[in-house]
Amino acid sequence: MAIPLPRDFYARDAATVARALLGTSLVLRRPDGIVARARVVETEGYVGAQDLACHASRGRTARTAVMFGPAGHAYVYFIYGMYDMLNVVTGPTGDPQAVLIRAAEALAGVAGPLNGPGRLTRALGITRDLNGADLCVGPLTFEPGPPPAEVIAAPRVGVGYAGPWAAAPLRFYDADSRHVSRR
DNA sequence: GCATCGATGGTG
DNA sequence: ACCATCGATGCA
Numbered sequence: 578m579a580i581p582l583p584r585d586f587y588a589r590d591a592a593t594v595a596r597a598l599l600g601t602s603l604v605l606r607r608p609d610g611i612v613a614r615a616r617v618v619e620t621e622g623y624v625g626a627q628d629l630a631c632h633a634s635r636g637r638t639a640r641t642a643v644m645f646g647p648a649g650h651a652y653v654y655f656i657y658g659m660y661d662m663l664n665v666v667t668g669p670t671g672d673p674q675a676v677l678i679r680a681a682e683a684l685a686g687v688a689g690p691l692n693g694p695g696r697l698t699r700a701l702g703i704t705r706d707l708n709g710a711d712l713c714v715g716p717l718t719f720e721p722g723p724p725p726a727e728v729i730a731a732p733r734v735g736v737g738y739a740g741p742w743a744a745a746p747l748r749f750y751d752a753d754s755r756h757v758s759r760r
Numbered sequence: 761g762c763a764t765c766g767a768t769g770g771t772g
Numbered sequence: 773a774c775c776a777t778c779g780a781t782g783c784a
Contacts, residue, residue, distance in 0.1 A: 621776070623776075630776070631776090632776080635772080638771080638772075639771090640770085640771070640772095654770085654771095654776090655769075655770060655771095656769090656770080656771095656775060656776070656777070657767080657768070657769080657770095657775065657777050657778080658767065658768025658769035658770075658775095659767070659768055659769080659777080659778085660776095660777050660778075662776060662777090664776090677776060679776085693777070693778075694776070694777075695777045695778060696777090696778080733776070734776070734777090735775085735776050735777075736776060738774090738775090739776095758777095
């Protein structure tokens with residue numbers, strides 16, 4: 578049983594944390610006592626208020642408030658009427674950066690595919706009630722793990738509306754993983 | 761293999 | 773009206 582990644586890990590810029598999260602283990606202690614573990618293989622960085630793809634670029638609202646808080650907390654939001662998206666808040670307090678967890682490889686206690694942000698939260702049972710949860714305490718934590726041999730950087734998925742930010746290479750994934758959401 | 765579409769509801 | 777998605781459908 579490893580020690581959860583500390584606050585300092587998250588208190589860096591979102592692009593750095595997005596890369597660094599690849600290979601770590603997402604660990605979720607569920608109410609029924611089952612512990613789910615999954616190796617993170619794909620992430621995206623949302624790098625602050627100036628990033629037009631970042632929700633916080635439209636200012637602080639009830640939904641985005643947690644991104645303005647301290648690093649190492651979960652930002653979980655609901656989209657398309659049916660999916661919850663899991664993010665990790667990064668950077669200095671007051672600087673709204675976050676990393677979207679897009680895909681993972683099931684290691685234990687998980688049923689169903691994790692190759693996409695909506696599938697991942699669905700299979701793990703992650704919903705908005707984890708919004709704001711402290712990732713240094715649990716029930717949701719990340720633990721250290723071996724990084725990928727090769728990481729590919731690419732434009733983020735589904736942010737074509739973000740003007741000049743649409744092409745920024747802020748999506749990161751394990752080049753050798755078969756569990757990435759798409760090539 | 762690809763393009764397109766509908767589901768479904770919170771948000772500003 | 774829009775949306776950091778997904779599964780189904782149609783066609784090649």
